[in-house]
Amino acid sequence: MYNVVTYSLYFILPYVSLIILVCGVLYRITLWLNAGKGPLGLYLGLYRLVIKPRQESLLSSVKHILARMFTYYTILGSSYRRDYSTWLGVLLFHWGIFLLIAFHLHLWLPQLIISESLMFILGTTVGALTLAAGIFLLVRRIRVQRIYRVLINYLDDYVAISWVIVIVVLGLALRLTAPPSLFSEATKWALGLTSLKYTPPPSNLLFYAHVLAVELFMVYIPFAKMIHPFSMPVNPALYGRFEDINEIERRVIRKLGW
Amino acid sequence: MVNVKVKYRGEVKDILEASPRYSEWVKEFSNGSGHLKARVEADEGTLSAIEVNKLTKVKPNPSDRKLYFINRIGELARSSRAFRNYMESCTHCGFCIDKCQMWLATRDPNNSPVGRADLIRNIYRRMRKLTFGLVDKVSDEKELKQLLDSIDLDKIWTYYYQCTECRRCAYFCPFGIDQAEITRSIRQIFVEMGMMPPFIAKTMECVYKTGNNMCITKDAALNVIDFTVSEISEQTGKKMEGVVDKDTADVLYIPSSTDFFTNIGTLKGAIAIMTELGLNWTMDSQALEVGNFGLFEDEYHLRRFGDNIVNAALRRRAKMVIFGECGHGWRAFKNYVVPRLAEHGIDGISITQLTAWALRKGKLKLSNKVDAVVTYHDPCNLARAGDLIEEPREILKSTVKEFREREHNRERTLCCGAGGGLLLDELMPLRVWAGWPSVYDAYRTGAQYMVAPCSIDKAQFPLVIEYHKVPLKFRGVSDFVYAALYGIDIDSV
Ligand code: SF4
Ligand code: SF4
Numbered sequence: 001m002y003n004v005v006t007y008s009l010y011f012i013l014p015y016v017s018l019i020i021l022v023c024g025v026l027y028r029i030t031l032w033l034n035a036g037k038g039p040l041g042l043y044l045g046l047y048r049l050v051i052k053p054r055q056e057s058l059l060s061s062v063k064h065i066l067a068r069m070f071t072y073y074t075i076l077g078s079s080y081r082r083d084y085s086t087w088l089g090v091l092l093f094h095w096g097i098f099l100l101i102a103f104h105l106h107l108w109l110p111q112l113i114i115s116e117s118l119m120f121i122l123g124t125t126v127g128a129l130t131l132a133a134g135i136f137l138l139v140r141r142i143r144v145q146r147i148y149r150v151l152i153n154y155l156d157d158y159v160a161i162s163w164v165i166v167i168v169v170l171g172l173a174l175r176l177t178a179p180p181s182l183f184s185e186a187t188k189w190a191l192g193l194t195s196l197k198y199t200p201p202p203s204n205l206l207f208y209a210h211v212l213a214v215e216l217f218m219v220y221i222p223f224a225k226m227i228h229p230f231s232m233p234v235n236p237a238l239y240g241r242f243e244d245i246n247e248i249e250r251r252v253i254r255k256l257g258w
Numbered sequence: 259m260v261n262v263k264v265k266y267r268g269e270v271k272d273i274l275e276a277s278p279r280y281s282e283w284v285k286e287f288s289n290g291s292g293h294l295k296a297r298v299e300a301d302e303g304t305l306s307a308i309e310v311n312k313l314t315k316v317k318p319n320p321s322d323r324k325l326y327f328i329n330r331i332g333e334l335a336r337s338s339r340a341f342r343n344y345m346e347s348c349t350h351c352g353f354c355i356d357k358c359q360m361w362l363a364t365r366d367p368n369n370s371p372v373g374r375a376d377l378i379r380n381i382y383r384r385m386r387k388l389t390f391g392l393v394d395k396v397s398d399e400k401e402l403k404q405l406l407d408s409i410d411l412d413k414i415w416t417y418y419y420q421c422t423e424c425r426r427c428a429y430f431c432p433f434g435i436d437q438a439e440i441t442r443s444i445r446q447i448f449v450e451m452g453m454m455p456p457f458i459a460k461t462m463e464c465v466y467k468t469g470n471n472m473c474i475t476k477d478a479a480l481n482v483i484d485f486t487v488s489e490i491s492e493q494t495g496k497k498m499e500g501v502v503d504k505d506t507a508d509v510l511y512i513p514s515s516t517d518f519f520t521n522i523g524t525l526k527g528a529i530a531i532m533t534e535l536g537l538n539w540t541m542d543s544q545a546l547e548v549g550n551f552g553l554f555e556d557e558y559h560l561r562r563f564g565d566n567i568v569n570a571a572l573r574r575r576a577k578m579v580i581f582g583e584c585g586h587g588w589r590a591f592k593n594y595v596v597p598r599l600a601e602h603g604i605d606g607i608s609i610t611q612l613t614a615w616a617l618r619k620g621k622l623k624l625s626n627k628v629d630a631v632v633t634y635h636d637p638c639n640l641a642r643a644g645d646l647i648e649e650p651r652e653i654l655k656s657t658v659k660e661f662r663e664r665e666h667n668r669e670r671t672l673c674c675g676a677g678g679g680l681l682l683d684e685l686m687p688l689r690v691w692a693g694w695p696s697v698y699d700a701y702r703t704g705a706q707y708m709v710a711p712c713s714i715d716k717a718q719f720p721l722v723i724e725y726h727k728v729p730l731k732f733r734g735v736s737d738f739v740y741a742a743l744y745g746i747d748i749d750s751v
Pocket of ligand 1: 430
């Protein structure tokens with residue numbers, strides 16, 4: 001019985017969640033892409049939508065959207081005051097997640113030898129910072145509703161962030177308590193997954209819980225609100241008609257014979 | 259009382275408390291701004307004159323309208339990438355709330371970008387049931403009924419006519435969610451339900467009749483121009499011609515029709531600039547309008563009024579169209595008219611671009627700088643949607659003694675509070691407060707003049723300045739060019 005459960009949760013479910021994640025996200029991107037710009041290929045009569053001036057090419061638009069997504073600079077943009085604490089929270093939370101995901105790739109790269117103590121320090125520090133930032137953002141979310149006297153959050157908004165916090169808590173606890181042998185066992189399990197061979201996962205309750213939480217989160221993503229990284233390729237600012245003012249200036253000056 | 263304090267660094271008071279009329283604000287807005295509603299045009303004659311009856315797709319009873327409304331929301335999700343994206347990608351972080359000058363002015367959460375969007379997003383999400391967009395399907399009968407019962411179209415109308423489509427939220431939102439585009443989409447649906455504020459409908463009726471917002475006939479226009487050029491010759495000793503309907507001309511100038519009434523200084527500036535540059539230019543009596551109220555309402559009118567300019571350019575066989583001082587019109591012009599003109603090899607630029615480029619090239623000789631301290635208000639549609647940011651600054655810096663940058667400048671500019679078709683009398687209590695953050699920002703620079711090349715600003719700011727008793731004067735940009743060209747006192751321009 002025990003074997004059947006671990007086999008299905010830690011060998012079958014990973015594939016199922018991955019397929020749901022990939023197909024679900026692709027399906028949603030297709031839906032967004034299928035929604036055209038609007039009647040006549042215009043945004044209600046306009047050829048382009050810009051959210052920042054002087055986006056003169058597709059490239060500058062892409063750069064600008066990526067800059068928003070990875071530096072969160074608009075939060076710092078001054079409007080009466082700069083909200084440094086929120087910006088720091090958002091930055092730490094997102095970059096913490098990026099780093100933690102990157103650290104996990106190590107499971108598939110056992111050749112890369114990193115000392116156990118370094119792995120421990122990096123894992124716990126980044127994990128703890130991410131967790132602190134996550135809790136800060138969750139509290140902020142509740143506070144924002146209270147100070148503005150507005151009910152803006154949907155259940156979905158709370159579920160998404162709380163779930164990530166749960167994953168990080170479990171991962172952090174695992175990192176703090178795991179025996180040194182766990183990493184190599186986990187690596188075998190992970191490599192087994194990529195080579196389609198069942199290798200039992202390390203028998204550790206926290207490990208079970210952490211992995212399960214991640215798997216369920218992967219299933220949840222396509223059904224949730226548009227999870228932000230995937231909205232990038234359908235950002236309306238990318239589908240416009242670009243023009244270069246300097247080029248127009250040169251042309252007009254030529255026409256005027258100046 | 260204000261619930262969340264918004265203040266400048268180093269100040270203790272909320273920006274609203276800094277106004278001498280704060281006690282009136284408390285009376286007006288303690289319970290939000292839901293009581294200030296744009297009226298709905300009921301005059302059948304007007305509605306049919308502007309073809310709204312042709313655009314209307316539903317009978318004017320509440321249940322039909324509601325059903326139509328939600329069906330259109332579903333349709334927009336399928337046909338408009340922007341609408342769908344904005345409906346689905348908001349994380350409810352709330353960063354946009356205190357960026358919206360409508361919220362700053364009213365502190366009403368429904369009157370914030372996310373609050374306004376959620377009025378629609380709540381419907382949108384219920385239509386997508388549990389899957390929130392994965393499966394694109396309208397709810398079953400029972401749920402549909404519940405959904406219809408829950409919709410308050412009156413509330414949606416109210417708050418969607420309290421958004422100035424300034425797009426300040428879009429700049430600050432980490433995802434660039436552009437509430438103005440949602441507002442435009444929803445107003446499009448209202449037009450299809452035959453609903454439009456009377457001020458906008460009447461203005462459009464004028465455009466249908468005369469080609470401009472103020473119902474100026476050709477004769478009236480010629481009269482004003484005669485008067486203007488005779489004033490120019492009195493002030494400068496120069497003989498100029500305000501050309502209208504010249505058969506063919508290289509350059510077609512499109513003025514703002516309000517320049518024929520209240521902003522004569524801007525008209526003088528434009529005539530002087532064009533004459534000094536020695537251009538072969540003309541105006542077209544059927545296209546004396548830079549404004550395009552279609553931008554606020556629906557895409558049919560936007561295109562129709564835009565095409566009017568294209569046709570005028572073709573009629574005059576112009577090589578170039580010069581666009582007068584206007585904010586929202588520039589957005590419609592740059593994003594609709596210019597691409598259409600380009601199909602005919604015609605360029606479209608703004609008078610501020612022309613002036614700035616001429617100054618750079620040394621083509622305009624100024625006699626002396628105007629003795630004034632000015633600050634510049636970036637009109638939303640020039641800065642955030644039209645890339646016109648540095649040109650007006652360049653002009654002001656070379657025409658006035660002292661130019662002071664205010665705190666909220668360039669793409670972070672604060673809206674005048676009457677854009678997006680909100681120049682309505684019935685919204686006056688809202689307007690005077692929505693314009694206050696910008697006026698206060700300008701006032702804090704210690705400047706004597708607040709300047710912007712935008713006709714809505716010219717109609718709105720003097721009222722706001724007067725209401726809050728601020729020692730500021732408001733002028734257009736070309737006014738200063740005119741004063742500097744001939745060394746004239748700016749107040750007599
Ligand atoms: S800033 Fe953007 S994502 Fe955040 S609440 Fe406002 S619209 Fe939503
Ligand atoms: S477009 Fe302007 S007025 Fe409308 S919600 Fe955004 S910030 Fe507010």
